[in-house]
Amino acid sequence: MAILEIKEYGEPVLREKSLPAKEITPEILNLIRDMAETMYVASGVGLSAPQVGVLKRIIVIDGQEEGLIALINPKIVRREGEVVEEEGCLSFPEIYSEVKRSSRVTVEALTQKGERIEITKEGLIARALQHEIDHLDGILFIDKVGRTKRQILLNKLKNQKK
Numbered sequence: 074m075a076i077l078e079i080k081e082y083g084e085p086v087l088r089e090k091s092l093p094a095k096e097i098t099p100e101i102l103n104l105i106r107d108m109a110e111t112m113y114v115a116s117g118v119g120l121s122a123p124q125v126g127v128l129k130r131i132i133v134i135d136g137q138e139e140g141l142i143a144l145i146n147p148k149i150v151r152r153e154g155e156v157v158e159e160e161g162c163l164s165f166p167e168i169y170s171e172v173k174r175s176s177r178v179t180v181e182a183l184t185q186k187g188e189r190i191e192i193t194k195e196g197l198i199a200r201a202l203q204h205e206i207d208h209l210d211g212i213l214f215i216d217k218v219g220r221t222k223r224q225i226l227l228n229k230l231k232n233q234k235k
């Protein structure tokens with residue numbers, strides 16, 4: 074296992090679209106293990122492959138008592154409700170903002186064993202699913218806030234780096 078480097082805002086890879094994983098190879102299983110370890114060490118709720126520089130449609134989420142949720146080629150097939158809550162991202166250290174998300178989502182994906190599953194989640198896990206799946210299309214949480222708020226957040230991020 075290995076801790077991977079998390080790409081931070083400004084790295085072009087975060088804006089690219091990831092490709093579906095055609096088959097589940099040992100490399101993909103290794104990547105999932107490393108992503109999970111990286112997420113837990115960084116105390117994140119979720120992590121997507123593009124955040125570690127791999128343009129593949131793979132996400133991991135800390136499912137709390139349910140354990141690790143690792144999804145390959147995840148796709149949101151149903152959304153319900155709306156909720157605004159504070160959100161952060163491992164690619165934006167110490168930046169948080171309220172973001173509007175669906176309160177409940179159903180996601181279709183492949184498991185590490187190649188089984189097709191459909192899961193329905195709400196609360197923090199539903200939020201994490203939407204956030205991580207957005208990453209697979211190069212969409213970041215700051216895209217979901219107003220222009221003025223976004224500028225404030227980006228200035229804060231820039232000032233941190235000085």
Ligand SMILES: [Zn+2]
Nearest residue numbers: 161162163164
């Ligand atoms: Zn993120």
